[in-house]
Amino acid sequence: MALDRLKSVAQHVTGTSPPPHPFDPLSNQEIESAVSVIRAAKGKLFYNAVTLREPPKKEMLKWLESPSTLPRPTRIADIVAIAPGGKVFDGLVDLNAGKIVKWEQMEGVQPLITMEDLQIVEHVVRKDPKVIEQCVISGIPADEMHKVYCDPWTIGYDHRFGSDVRLQQALMYYRPHIDDSQYSFPLDFCPIFDADKQEIIHIDIPEVRRPVSKAKPNNYHAASIEAEGGYRTDIKPINITQPEGVSFKVEGRVIEWQNWSVHVGFNYKEGIVLNNITYNDHGNIRPIFYRLSLAEMVVPYGNPEHPHQRKHAFDLGEYGGGYMTNSLSLGCDCKGAIHYMDAAFVNRAGESTTIKNAICIHEEDSGILFKHTDFRDDSVVVTRGRKLIVSHIFTAANYEYCVYWIFHQDGTVQLEIKLTGILNTYAMLPGEDTKGWGTEVYPGVNAHNHQHLFCLRIDPNIDGPDNTVFQVDAAQGAGYVGSKENPYGNAFYAKRTKYSKVSEAISDYDGVTSRTWDMCNTNKLNPHSHKPVSYKLVSREVPRLLPKEGSLVWKRAGFARHAVHVTKYDDDQILPAGRHVPQTSGEPSRGIPEWIANGDASIDNTDIVLWHTFGITHFPAPEDFPVMPAEPMTLLLRPRNFFLRNPALDVPPSYCSTPSQILEGKQALDLKDKASKLVVVGGSGDASAQGASCCQK
Amino acid sequence: MALDRLKSVAQHVTGTSPPPHPFDPLSNQEIESAVSVIRAAKGKLFYNAVTLREPPKKEMLKWLESPSTLPRPTRIADIVAIAPGGKVFDGLVDLNAGKIVKWEQMEGVQPLITMEDLQIVEHVVRKDPKVIEQCVISGIPADEMHKVYCDPWTIGYDHRFGSDVRLQQALMYYRPHIDDSQYSFPLDFCPIFDADKQEIIHIDIPEVRRPVSKAKPNNYHAASIEAEGGYRTDIKPINITQPEGVSFKVEGRVIEWQNWSVHVGFNYKEGIVLNNITYNDHGNIRPIFYRLSLAEMVVPYGNPEHPHQRKHAFDLGEYGGGYMTNSLSLGCDCKGAIHYMDAAFVNRAGESTTIKNAICIHEEDSGILFKHTDFRDDSVVVTRGRKLIVSHIFTAANYEYCVYWIFHQDGTVQLEIKLTGILNTYAMLPGEDTKGWGTEVYPGVNAHNHQHLFCLRIDPNIDGPDNTVFQVDAAQGAGYVGSKENPYGNAFYAKRTKYSKVSEAISDYDGVTSRTWDMCNTNKLNPHSHKPVSYKLVSREVPRLLPKEGSLVWKRAGFARHAVHVTKYDDDQILPAGRHVPQTSGEPSRGIPEWIANGDASIDNTDIVLWHTFGITHFPAPEDFPVMPAEPMTLLLRPRNFFLRNPALDVPPSYCSTPSQILEGKQALDLKDKASKLVVVGGSGDASAQGASCCQK
Numbered sequence A, B: 001m002a003l004d005r006l007k008s009v010a011q012h013v014t015g016t017s018p019p020p021h022p023f024d025p026l027s028n029q030e031i032e033s034a035v036s037v038i039r040a041a042k043g044k045l046f047y048n049a050v051t052l053r054e055p056p057k058k059e060m061l062k063w064l065e066s067p068s069t070l071p072r073p074t075r076i077a078d079i080v081a082i083a084p085g086g087k088v089f090d091g092l093v094d095l096n097a098g099k100i101v102k103w104e105q106m107e108g109v110q111p112l113i114t115m116e117d118l119q120i121v122e123h124v125v126r127k128d129p130k131v132i133e134q135c136v137i138s139g140i141p142a143d144e145m146h147k148v149y150c151d152p153w154t155i156g157y158d159h160r161f162g163s164d165v166r167l168q169q170a171l172m173y174y175r176p177h178i179d180d181s182q183y184s185f186p187l188d189f190c191p192i193f194d195a196d197k198q199e200i201i202h203i204d205i206p207e208v209r210r211p212v213s214k215a216k217p218n219n220y221h222a223a224s225i226e227a228e229g230g231y232r233t234d235i236k237p238i239n240i241t242q243p244e245g246v247s248f249k250v251e252g253r254v255i256e257w258q259n260w261s262v263h264v265g266f267n268y269k270e271g272i273v274l275n276n277i278t279y280n281d282h283g284n285i286r287p288i289f290y291r292l293s294l295a296e297m298v299v300p301y302g303n304p305e306h307p308h309q310r311k312h313a314f315d316l317g318e319y320g321g322g323y324m325t326n327s328l329s330l331g332c333d334c335k336g337a338i339h340y341m342d343a344a345f346v347n348r349a350g351e352s353t354t355i356k357n358a359i360c361i362h363e364e365d366s367g368i369l370f371k372h373t374d375f376r377d378d379s380v381v382v383t384r385g386r387k388l389i390v391s392h393i394f395t396a397a398n399y400e401y402c403v404y405w406i407f408h409q410d411g412t413v414q415l416e417i418k419l420t421g422i423l424n425t426y427a428m429l430p431g432e433d434t435k436g437w438g439t440e441v442y443p444g445v446n447a448h449n450h451q452h453l454f455c456l457r458i459d460p461n462i463d464g465p466d467n468t469v470f471q472v473d474a475a476q477g478a479g480y481v482g483s484k485e486n487p488y489g490n491a492f493y494a495k496r497t498k499y500s501k502v503s504e505a506i507s508d509y510d511g512v513t514s515r516t517w518d519m520c521n522t523n524k525l526n527p528h529s530h531k532p533v534s535y536k537l538v539s540r541e542v543p544r545l546l547p548k549e550g551s552l553v554w555k556r557a558g559f560a561r562h563a564v565h566v567t568k569y570d571d572d573q574i575l576p577a578g579r580h581v582p583q584t585s586g587e588p589s590r591g592i593p594e595w596i597a598n599g600d601a602s603i604d605n606t607d608i609v610l611w612h613t614f615g616i617t618h619f620p621a622p623e624d625f626p627v628m629p630a631e632p633m634t635l636l637l638r639p640r641n642f643f644l645r646n647p648a649l650d651v652p653p654s655y656c657s658t659p660s661q662i663l664e665g666k667q668a669l670d671l672k673d674k675a676s677k678l679v680v681v682g683g684s685g686d687a688s689a690q691g692a693s694c695c696q697k
């Protein structure tokens, strides 16, 4: 330990640091190295992204088997840059060799919109005479343009403008006062911004005009709450502490916890990326997932009137879940004993930047892990569970997405997403009919129907990379009631359908059969059940894509057409709506529709990727406004036939007694939590927790 | 306060106590009073149940409007008793008057099986010569009958024996050692026990015999874990404390918390019953639910071979979720600052008994309640949520059900159920084919497929008792892509279908449309949205009943045929499979099928009850054995168009800054949690939480 400290100090002093893990995101230093290599060769460029190009999986799997003896895979930077005039370049830089290994000008594509890109639009909009004219028509005096705001979105796709010019659509709002929530004062017109010329090239103006609302502001900030009677005063603190430290270990970006090991990566598009997830099964390190990430999402809005069809943000591919990530705060976003990781990015000028505390890692109690009481003698085991949570939060203009990757002691990996933030809103006239396409959540505020559809990319590695997916449906047994095979009519079973080729794997959710999907290693059977070792995808929030077949959203968000697609693994297939999403026309559809074009490709017992689209359909209500209480959705990846038995049996119980102990009056195992207290209820009805700890029943 | 204490002491000394709330369960004293009234009139009886007969709703609604001026509704005890010889009596005793108001002999019904009923069977089985003979055939020496155990279940229904004789089926097991888990050693035959005669009247013996397994025991108790290497030592404690007390108030059994008020009742069948749930909306006490409970459940098993069709336990109606409830332990079942409530029951002899700590009430942090960051200037609000949890756990022979009623600050009521405990198991021969009806979870152990189907009884009171249910389906807009009404094909809306009469309300879940159900008060529109105030049932774990139409389970568990039924309110309609469930033949089907017989009855804008069946289909795996990690399922009751806006805006934020504060460098509102700590990662990779609190980003 003393020696370790010394080494750590030495590193600090000499400035040397251990070489990065091949999955580590590029460091600030590596980002700047990559930029300097490009700059030397290519001159002045605006940088859109400099990120890790992950090592080829084949090479990486080999390295993971013997990391101490094999050479580390080369560090490659993946670069997207835009030249003055708007030319887009994709490049790769070998950081070990310090040289460009690929440099390609991309035609007819637009890379994502960065925060810097976004910030410019509002300034331009406020000075544009045609926008000012529209503001005046909306009822905003020309000298109040500083009160006009916009949420710039990529244009999505508009056939009038195509893909060659980099465009944003400015969703317009007004703030009577700088601190007022602008979403209560939407404006009815939509300027189009040319990112290269930095000017407004068009304004979409509706036929029916809707002047800015005269309603009073609808705020949630402290001053407004104070003015309405103040904050409630009856919430007593809950303290969550770990006086002996946390139960996880951190080695670089590898977290070890409760037999789990996972490398926590991060990139500008997907945000958190979990790699090389393994489970130490009694000394046997078993691979489970090579890579897990939220790889894309789309938020189609359901109002058919022009230009609302353009509202269908791909928040990851068009803006970047990493780029939009929040710097998290202790005691605010995160409660308990917290380990943070930062995120390094490039800015437009090519300098490296850092988002502090981009990722939060912490443990939580998770209630009862298992319990059983023998009704004969009350002999009992009760064991509490624990979970490890790796999370980040990103702000996509009005919305916030809180992403929680949760590891459980029973071998389950859970993905939970909470939606909060503010509804996207549009202007409406007093008494106007929303026609069912939205809800008047506040006078003059129409919150349109929309879906939040996420694409989870699962790269399974269930005891090795050769895996097979089976669809599992709960099915009634054959035979009528009274038949020989089903005399009582009660027979039912898990109907398993193997996905042998890509075309068979294009599948939807079926609530009637409680459909799940098993990712199996068919080469390895569970010794007890004689079934293939597997992880089961259990996901119940799986709406269909509501925009119709052939619609713009349907064409652009090909991944969202079905709940599950399975493809053969390919190093280049990470982003299911394609690498450059803004202004894609959907003709042809990028990403998954391309990758499943050959429906006959085998996905049987080979290296595969499962793409799962899930989410919610959101019909707004006044309760969601002016800021929305978090709406949770969740899915599970559960071990089935993977372990020989419940893998958490050796988690220390809170209490464990056996029949013989009870019979013989012997001491049971009592490891109860000593910090818990009984509430003392006073005569006045007030309840406090000052009583002594008590474990008597 | 001093005066209050004095009063409380005085009550203790004099033995007077405030009169019970009309929803309060019967006290021990009341139970004994009821028994003494019956005993005086009817002589010796075995008591099956003495429980509160809840006041007529009409009378109770009136009383709730003016509890201080109106007389309390009469306390009525509802009694089920069995006379020697097996005659069953239903009775009512007016406790205020001390007299019997109803006494009826019931023909052809059997009341539920109590824990006392269960306990007897094992003793009888061990001494029965025919059972001993079968044990010997199974490979158990006759002198090892003390190692033979049984889980007695009601017989369900077996046409050979009918309903007149009170019967149990004994699911047989063996324990090599008293502390071994018997579920690894199932026996293949099934004795039938006559509860009146207290003897075995029949044994069901399969054609194919399966001797008791020779596998080594598969245990989870401390000694077995120690023998396998011991408990893991790397879990550091998490302490959850409330140094200033809890945020709820307790007045008798009425809990007040965060604008919520709820009366927490309990009975022997349903367990927790929540009554008169209201929300204080800025001084306006708004009723939401008159009554919420889990009112029934059924667990059909899917193996078609005789006699497994009899395995379809109605755990509430046949055994009682209250009767089987656990006495909870501080620091074991419950963590943090805990308030307990006890449960009072009658025993067979007519004495009152108490289960200490039957109900746990506590608060938990629930993560981010809402958050929004303005991307322009990082002005932000982040507010953490809190939840109140009212829970109990019951043990149904092998299984445990943990029931959590959760109240949220945003007006949501959540029901979460965790399944744990042990799989019901049956014997199998080495190498035997399960034929897909079960899984070999351990050598010689066949865990059959089964479903856990719960029936949630919702008695809505959405701003008053006259409510209407609408089915809500996410639907595509009319018109092809390119049509005038849907030019871009993106139109979608919430299709609402009103349930005007009982026959229209018989409905299934639809995963494709993400179907939900709104309980509305159509007489009251939300001032902003102009839609009826409502609570929405959001439930995604809704498998269909897999036993076929016409099967025994289908006939007996009529409530489970559909996800939703709606009935007009009736004081007598509480238990959806009927009042006395054991040995019902399903001809006719009791409960809901009777109550929906008149399909034309109006359920439009009247006092209604919504019955919701949900749950999971469980295909066992070795991970579920020898004790199953808790499997969660959940559903939400969410306010929609009920509140004018997010009702939690006045929850104190952790941090709140505004654009003007940021612009002017002014102090933001900073109420962050001070107990949270940064983890310090040592050079060795060990992580501890000894760092100072830090809220800097």
Ligand SMILES: [Co+2]
Pocket: A419, A450, A452, A618
């Ligand atoms: Co939404």
Ligand SMILES: [Co+2]
Pocket: B419, B450, B452, B618
């Ligand atoms: Co089960």
